[in-house]
Amino acid sequence: MLSVKGLVAGYGDVTCLRGVSLEVGAGEVVTLIGANGAGKSTTLRAISGLLRAREGGIWFDGQSLAGMTPDRIAAQGLVHVPEGRRIFPELTVEENLRVGGHARRRATEMRDGLEAAYHRFPRLKDRHRQRAGTLSGGEQQMLAFGRAMMARPRLLMLDEPTLGLAPLMVVEVARAVRAFRAEGITILLVEQNANLALGLADRGYVMETGRIVAQGAAASLLRDPDVRASYLGAGARSEPQHVGASTLEGNPP
Amino acid sequence: MNMTALLEVTVGGVAVGCVYSLLALGYSMIIRASGIIHFAQGEVMMLGSMCGLSALWVAPSLHPALVLLVGMLAGGALAGAMELLVYRTLRRRGVPLVSIITATVGFSIFLMNAARLGWGSEPLRYPDMFRGAVEVSGIRISPQLLWVAASGFVIMVALQIFLSKTRPGLAMQAVAQDPDAAQLMGVNLSRSMAATFAVAGAMAGAAGVMLGSLFFSFFEMGFITGLKAFVAATLGGLGSIGGAMLGGILFGLIETFGAVFISSAYKDAIGMMLLIAILLVLPQGLAGLWRRLR
Numbered sequence: 001m002l003s004v005k006g007l008v009a010g011y012g013d014v015t016c017l018r019g020v021s022l023e024v025g026a027g028e029v030v031t032l033i034g035a036n037g038a039g040k041s042t043t044l045r046a047i048s049g050l051l052r053a054r055e056g057g058i059w060f061d062g063q064s065l066a067g068m069t070p071d072r073i074a075a076q077g078l079v080h081v082p083e084g085r086r087i088f089p090e091l092t093v094e095e096n097l098r099v100g101g102h103a104r105r106r107a108t109e110m111r112d113g114l115e116a117a118y119h120r121f122p123r124l125k126d127r128h129r130q131r132a133g134t135l136s137g138g139e140q141q142m143l144a145f146g147r148a149m150m151a152r153p154r155l156l157m158l159d160e161p162t163l164g165l166a167p168l169m170v171v172e173v174a175r176a177v178r179a180f181r182a183e184g185i186t187i188l189l190v191e192q193n194a195n196l197a198l199g200l201a202d203r204g205y206v207m208e209t210g211r212i213v214a215q216g217a218a219a220s221l222l223r224d225p226d227v228r229a230s231y232l233g234a235g236a237r238s239e240p241q242h243v244g245a246s247t248l249e250g251n252p253p
Numbered sequence: 254m255n256m257t258a259l260l261e262v263t264v265g266g267v268a269v270g271c272v273y274s275l276l277a278l279g280y281s282m283i284i285r286a287s288g289i290i291h292f293a294q295g296e297v298m299m300l301g302s303m304c305g306l307s308a309l310w311v312a313p314s315l316h317p318a319l320v321l322l323v324g325m326l327a328g329g330a331l332a333g334a335m336e337l338l339v340y341r342t343l344r345r346r347g348v349p350l351v352s353i354i355t356a357t358v359g360f361s362i363f364l365m366n367a368a369r370l371g372w373g374s375e376p377l378r379y380p381d382m383f384r385g386a387v388e389v390s391g392i393r394i395s396p397q398l399l400w401v402a403a404s405g406f407v408i409m410v411a412l413q414i415f416l417s418k419t420r421p422g423l424a425m426q427a428v429a430q431d432p433d434a435a436q437l438m439g440v441n442l443s444r445s446m447a448a449t450f451a452v453a454g455a456m457a458g459a460a461g462v463m464l465g466s467l468f469f470s471f472f473e474m475g476f477i478t479g480l481k482a483f484v485a486a487t488l489g490g491l492g493s494i495g496g497a498m499l500g501g502i503l504f505g506l507i508e509t510f511g512a513v514f515i516s517s518a519y520k521d522a523i524g525m526m527l528l529i530a531i532l533l534v535l536p537q538g539l540a541g542l543w544r545r546l547r
Contacts, residue, residue, distance in 0.1 A: 081437075086433065086437075095417065099426075099440070
């Protein structure tokens with residue numbers, strides 16, 4: 001569904017991506033993990049058109065995205081939820097959702113979208129007239145998800161959705177990702193919390209300094225000694241490192 | 254000062270304040286969306302005024318609302334074209350913001366001279382669009398002033414509804430707050446930016462017709478008025494929509510009362526001293542004060 005080949009990109013004189021290639025199949029949940037500064041966010045920014053690729057190509061459903069502006073790429077159903085949520089702080093919750101539904105020109109389409117978003121995240125309905133900047137971090141993440149849903153995604157790119165969230169909200173985020181998947185939305189997930197990400201994903205890519213250094217089924221990456229040592233915390237016995245997959249399956253506190 | 258005079262001065266201050274508000278709104282919308290201080294905003298207003306006046310020459314019995322519309326269309330088309338043909342190109346070529354702002358000063362001077370060529374250098378009187386006077390409990394108020402204040406309020410309310418209820422209005426706000434995120438939601442950046450300039454220009458065009466109908470149209474009218482409206486926008490808090498509306502009306506009142514109680518000869522100086530005082534005491538303007546108090 002999404003195919004990235006030999007992507008080279010950067011900011012100014014700095015090259016952040018040195019030939020990134022990855023594939024995401026329809027219906028898959030694929031994760032991109034790696035240390036801070038490895039180029040994960042830059043990869044997403046290049047795919048969504050915020051950053052112009054210097055070399056390499058990106059295809060979505062067989063169509064090349066080269067030279068397309070971000071709004072046109074979003075209109076294809078490739079929707080990017082950027083790092084830091086980036087909700088519109090001075091708009092109300094509902095206005096944020098309406099901006100997400102920019103492509104919904106008819107009033108009925110907009111209403112259906114709002115209803116679906118409120119059904120999925122009832123908290124947003126309670127706060128629909130509140131300024132988005134006054135929401136808690138977790139609520140802002142839900143709003144970012146709801147806003148992305150309004151854009152009718154076929155493939156969602158989620159950048160660090162759990163960053164800075166309380167453990168309880170991390171559980172909520174994981175639940176939302178599973179719900180997206182159940183609806184048939186393909187997901188490319190960037191996470192620093194590799195445990196969580198690999199617990200949710202079918203397959204994973206590991207990035208280091210602008211390159212893909214490992215890839216495979218999520219389960220086998222979880223067992224890989226190198227990956228464990230670098231990203232899952234060597235030994236991985238200590239409690240905090242285990243917030244991810246295992247706790248998520250259990251009951252929330 | 255008796256009640257009659259007080260009411261007259263107040264209505265006059267609010268009417269002139271509405272003109273500043275409409276111009277200040279344009280400054281604020283443009284600076285929020287693009288970072289540009291649009292110094293040609295006053296000249297967009299002046300050309301709106303000239304076009305409204307010309308429409309009245311052609312059709313002397315034209316309804317005032319239509320004259321206003323002519324001014325808005327002219328101002329909107331002009332500012333939209335400036336963005337599409339010049340500022341956008343400069344941005345795409347990576348020209349620094351300071352240089353783009355300098356270009357807006359260039360536009361201001363160019364438009365002033367173009368208007369002098371087209372409409373001459375003499376002040377041009379707007380024909381009286383209203384006759385008689387309105388009486389409020391025995392006090393007579395000029396219908397011109399009431400018309401200007403009422404149109405100002407109607408346009409500002411309409412702008413608020415446009416920005417918060419319509420698809421292009423919300424897109425404009427989103428672009429102003431976070432252009433990247435807005436694009437990721439499918440908003441076309443350059444279209445939305447051009448729309449922002451066009452709406453800001455339409456506000457200025459309306460202000461021009463209003464100001465012209467109170468005094469006269471003049472090729473230099475935009476210069477000092479534009480600067481004062483910039484002060485009003487700063488008073489309200491640059492970039493704040495509500496702040497620009499409030500700042501404009503407040504500035505109009507301060508200036509009008511200053512002219513009555515201190516001296517009308519120095520009313521421009523009073524306004525400019527106010528700018529420096531605001532920057533020293535309230536750099537974020539009324540909007541910043543409101544945020545701090547909340």
